[in-house]
Amino acid sequence: MHSKDAQMLVLTALAGGPLHGYAINTAIEALTGTRLGPGSLYGALASLEARQLIEPAGEPSAQERHRTVRITPAGREALRAELEQMSRVARAGLRALGGASA
Template identity: 50%
Template sequence: MIEDIAALCGTRLGPGTLYGAIARLEKQGWIEPLAQEERRQPYRITAHGVRVLRARLDTLARFTKAGLERLDEI
């Protein structure tokens, strides 16, 4: 996950940051653990997590659109 996040965002998270985020997501019921694979613990997004993520991405899309429109006015 750390490598995927770094490639996608250009930001490298430390293990403490990542594991803290995973714990919060799991506690909120947005992700759930799958069967462990050797040393790796895979997770999947829950139906509730999909709804929350979709709502947040929709909000970000509206925010981004408004910001880009305002930049075009400059």
């Protein structure tokens, strides 16, 4: 999986609210049927945070090892733009295959 794909999956999972890494991967698995490997997941999280598309959603408590993150307003806009582009491509591809009423 490409890093951009992993990042879009993470943003999609976070669009519903703040999550920690394991919960993000669980949401991705529910959506796609597969989980991201640790390198892909944490690489995507690091890249998204560096680009200010996600941010920490508070400090983890002493008994909580998992850091929760949330999507930022810029992350929401990036996700929306990417999903709109993907939708246009999907509609064009389906038209070309003769299988969609777009």
